Amino acid sequence: MKYNKKIYEGIFKKRPNRFNANVILNGEEIVVHVPNTGRCREILKEGTKIFLREELNPNRKTKYDLIAAIKDDILINIDSQIPNKVVNEALINKKINLLKKYEKIEREKTFGKSRFDFKLSTEKDNNIYYLEVKGVTLEENGHCRFPDAPTERGARHILELIEAKKQGFGAGILFLIQLDNVKTFSPNDLTDPGFGEALRLAKKSNVDIMAYNCIVYEEGIEINDIVDIIL
Known part of the structure; x- marks a missing residue:
């Protein structure tokens, strides 16, 4: 997907809080918004x-x-609003192998006490699949991890996916790695062991766990290849 907006190059200075950063643009220091509350x-x-x-x-x-x-000559997209848009485009274009059969795509649908990013279904609505998407930016030596900060909400979403599976629905979580040239993905147990435990329980409960990297360029981003998952 292309951003369809003008893109400018600058230099990062500091991040005084989660929402803003000071950067240099055309020789002038300005304040910009950071659309990512992670570290x-x-x-x-x-x-x-x-x-x-x-x-x-x-x-x-x-x-x-x-x-x-x-970072280290790798262009990383950090916009936390981008993953759902990229996955939506990929679902429409049938680029996610496991989910190709679903024709109907709905966004932000409630199940239990959670709101999942996608509710997918076949034309006759007799096959329903709930999908949660997580954007990943934390990378080291070709290995990616999630999350980069504790997230109780993330673990809760996984438990709700397990419940959806128990009730006979399809359920999955897709980690969209917002950079290219990565080899493996795993939960970040050092930062949030509870999330890792929930993800391993989801695997045992037959919830689908997927990870894809992306091709990132200055004007856009698109889903690319499957990445191996290490639990």
């Missing part, structure tokens, strides 16, 4: 080349979103 400490370092998406909304306090950065 991203290994990515957003002073002096790092970053990419800004222009947001033409007069009601916003900031004019730009910080959507990507270069």
